[in-house]
Amino acid sequence: MNEMAKNKLDRILSKAGDVSFRRRVIRVFDYLDIQSGDVVLDCGCGEGFYTMTVKELYGDTCTVVSLDIDVDLIKKAQEWLGDGRNGGFVAASMLRIPFREKTFTKIIFSEVLEHVADDRAALAELKRVLADKGVIALTVPNHNYPLLWDPLNKVREWLGWGHFSKDNGFWGGLWAMHLRLYYERDLEAVVAASGFSILKRNFITHYSLPFNHMILYVGKRIGGVISLPMSLAKAMEKFEWQQEQRGFAQRCIGGVMGVIDFIDRFNDAVEDRSDISTVCIGMKLSKQDPGT
Numbered sequence: 001m002n003e004m005a006k007n008k009l010d011r012i013l014s015k016a017g018d019v020s021f022r023r024r025v026i027r028v029f030d031y032l033d034i035q036s037g038d039v040v041l042d043c044g045c046g047e048g049f050y051t052m053t054v055k056e057l058y059g060d061t062c063t064v065v066s067l068d069i070d071v072d073l074i075k076k077a078q079e080w081l082g083d084g085r086n087g088g089f090v091a092a093s094m095l096r097i098p099f100r101e102k103t104f105t106k107i108i109f110s111e112v113l114e115h116v117a118d119d120r121a122a123l124a125e126l127k128r129v130l131a132d133k134g135v136i137a138l139t140v141p142n143h144n145y146p147l148l149w150d151p152l153n154k155v156r157e158w159l160g161w162g163h164f165s166k167d168n169g170f171w172g173g174l175w176a177m178h179l180r181l182y183y184e185r186d187l188e189a190v191v192a193a194s195g196f197s198i199l200k201r202n203f204i205t206h207y208s209l210p211f212n213h214m215i216l217y218v219g220k221r222i223g224g225v226i227s228l229p230m231s232l233a234k235a236m237e238k239f240e241w242q243q244e245q246r247g248f249a250q251r252c253i254g255g256v257m258g259v260i261d262f263i264d265r266f267n268d269a270v271e272d273r274s275d276i277s278t279v280c281i282g283m284k285l286s287k288q289d290p291g292t
Contacts, residue, residue, distance in 0.1 A: 001029055005057050012053055016238045017257065018216055019264040020149075020205035020279040023271075024110055024139050025053065027202055031137035031284035032106045038062040041104040043094050043126065044112030046070075048077030049238065055081070065104070069093050080239050095125055103129050107136040111280070113190075114140050114178040123194035127287060136196070136285040139204070141174055143181035146277040148210045150174045173213045174279070184274060187281055192288075200284035206276050207266040209259075 001009070009029060013022045034040065034054065042051045045066035054064045067090045068074050074091045092098050094116070107126055116122040126136060147154045150173035153163040164171040166178055174181065182190075184201075191198060209215060270276055 001033065001057075005029075008057060009053065012056060012241045013238070014257075015241050017260060019208055019212075019260055019267070022264075023204045023267065024280060024282065025050070027204060027282045028108055028110055028137040028139065029053070029057070031200060031282070032108070032135060034058055034062055034106060036061040038105045039103060039131075040064045041097075041099075041107045041129065042066045043097075043107055043109050044068055044115070045077060045089075045108075046073050047239075048081050048089075050108050050110065051077065052081055052239065065090060065099070067092055067094060067097065095121055097125055097129050099129050101128050102131045102134075105131045105134045107134065109136055110139045111141065113138065114180055114182070117179060119180075119190055120194050123190065123196065127195050130287060132287060134286065135199070137282070138191075138285055139280050139282045140187060141178060141181045142203070142278050142281050143183045143186075144277045145174050145181070145279055146206055146208065148212065149205075149208050149279055150213045151211060170214060170217050176213075176217075182281060184281060187283070191283065191285060195288050196285040197288045198283050199286055201274075202271050202282040203274055203276070203278040204271060204282055205264075205267055205279040206270050207263050208279070209263060 009026065013025060016022045016025075028050070032040070034057070036058075040054055040062055042048070042054070042064060045051055045068045048066055051064050051066045054062065065088060066074075066077060068077075069092065071091045074089050078089055090098065094112070095118070107130055109126060113119050113122060130136060145154065152171065153173040153175060156163055163175045164173065166172050166175045169176045184203075188198070270278075
């Protein structure tokens with residue numbers, strides 16, 4: 001990614017209060033190194049933030065297909081991004097991706113594998129639609145996560161009590177809606193068994209605010225319960241990254257983001273270390289050489 005694209009990506013992420021999410025996005029685009037003519041699959045696209053970012057950074061020089069099994073999320077993505085020309089939106093299971101073999105040169109697969117019951121089958125299907133020289137940008141939540149990110153579940157696991165229910169968004173913490181988290185060795189085994197080589201790996205976000213997950217959860221829910229002024233809602237919405245922040249409330253949000261940014265800078269020095277706890281693991285994958 002050139003310097004101009006990096007600077008624009010920083011602006012796009014300016015309203016993302018989740019430091020781990022911001023670092024994941026940066027790492028994903030570093031892994032992909034999208035080029036003119038690439039055909040990109042945003043697998044498990046959700047509301048379409050990665051799709052939007054690809055379009056903002058690369059315009060019509062590449063094609064983006066956005067796939068998710070949740071029809072409501074696809075509709076939400078279409079509301080944010082329009083009708084999906086130069087690619088499109090597809091409501092389908094990632095276990096049965098409706099495209100031919102070797103269709104995609106780049107695949108975004110960020111924070112999805114932990115939701116799929118059969119993770120090896122999911123990776124096998126991605127391998128089927130990945131071009132021979134293609135790349136997958138994979139991120140998953142790390143089972144060796146930091147105490148500060150989710151203190152309650154961390155302490156429960158230390159005591160042998162197990163984590164809170166994944167079905168509880170607040171108490172579930174990092175486990176919320178996740179069938180599993182991954183230790184590095186377990187992720188390596190799944191990736192290798194599915195026929196991929198690991199070209200690069202990173203350990204993303206060690207330092208954060210205490211109870212970071214719960215703060216993010218409550219912040220997201222406030223907007224759904226309380227009718228916020230439009231200007232304030234836009235100041236907190238990552239999709240509205242082009243909207244300037246004005247007014248007292250917006251400046252307060254900017255101050256909080258400044259504190260978050262200060263803490264996050266300490267993560268720069270530890271992203272290559274596997275010996276410390278992090279929120280997630282990132283890997284750049286390619287198909288294994290048949291001769292290996």
